[in-house]
Amino acid sequence: MSSSAFGLNCTLTPSPTASSTQKMLDLILGAIASHGVATSSARVVDHDVKPGVTADEGNGDEWPALRKRVMDADILVMATPIWMGQPSSIAKRVTERMDAFLGEIDEHGCYPTFGRVAIVGVVGNEDGAHHVTAELYQALADVGFTIPAGSSAYWVGEAMGDVDFKDLDKVPKKTTETINTLASNAVHLARLLKKNPYPAPK
Known part of the structure; x- marks a missing residue:
C-alpha cells in the first residue's frame, strides 16, 4: 500500500x-523515504x-494549495x-x-484529518525543543492528526551560541537515532490507519 509524506518548513528564511x-x-523526510514512502516539502515563507x-x-491566499498537499499526504512533518x-x-x-478543520467535522463526528499522522522537527540555538514540540503536537492533535510514539526530532545548540544545525560537519548520533x-x-502508524481507519464515534 503506497504512502506519502509532506513536509512544511516553517523557517523565517526565504529560499x-x-x-x-x-x-x-x-x-526526517529522507528517513521516511527509506521505508518506501514518497516525500515532498514546501517552505511556507515562500x-x-x-x-x-x-x-x-482569499485575495491571493496560497494556503489552500498547501493545505491540499497536507490533505493528500498520509504523514505531515512540521519543522520549525x-x-x-x-x-x-x-x-x-x-x-x-x-x-x-474543526469546522469540517462531519455529522458522524469524524475530522477530515482523521487517519493522518503528524510529526515534528525542531532546531535552535537555545533550549526549548520540548516546549515547542508540546505546542505543536497539542495543536495537531486538536485538529485531528495522530501522533506516533517517540520523541520529536530535534537539535539545540549551546545557549547564546553561534553554531547552527546547518553548519555541523556531522549530525549527532543521538539526533540521527531519534529521527x-x-x-x-x-x-x-500511517499504514495501520490506512488499513484500519478510525470508526465513526457512536
Whole structure:
C-alpha cells in the first residue's frame, strides 16, 4: 500500500538561503523515504499564507494549495526553528489556518484529518525543543492528526551560541537515532490507519 509524506518548513528564511530547519526536515523526510514512502516539502515563507482561521482567506491566499498537499499526504512533518523559546511565527500561522478543520467535522463526528499522522522537527540555538514540540503536537492533535510514539526530532545548540544545525560537519548520533525511530513509527502508524481507519464515534 503506497504512502506519502509532506513536509512544511516553517523557517523565517526565504529560499534559496540555506536553512537549518530545512536540513532537519530533509533528514526526517529522507528517513521516511527509506521505508518506501514518497516525500515532498514546501517552505511556507515562500508562499503568501494569509492570517486567519478559514480554509481560504482569499485575495491571493496560497494556503489552500498547501493545505491540499497536507490533505493528500498520509504523514505531515512540521519543522520549525525556536525563536524566543517558541515555535516560529510561521508555524503558529500554519496551526491557526488548520483551525478550519474543526469546522469540517462531519455529522458522524469524524475530522477530515482523521487517519493522518503528524510529526515534528525542531532546531535552535537555545533550549526549548520540548516546549515547542508540546505546542505543536497539542495543536495537531486538536485538529485531528495522530501522533506516533517517540520523541520529536530535534537539535539545540549551546545557549547564546553561534553554531547552527546547518553548519555541523556531522549530525549527532543521538539526533540521527531519534529521527530514524520517529520516521519508522510514523510510517508504521500511517499504514495501520490506512488499513484500519478510525470508526465513526457512536
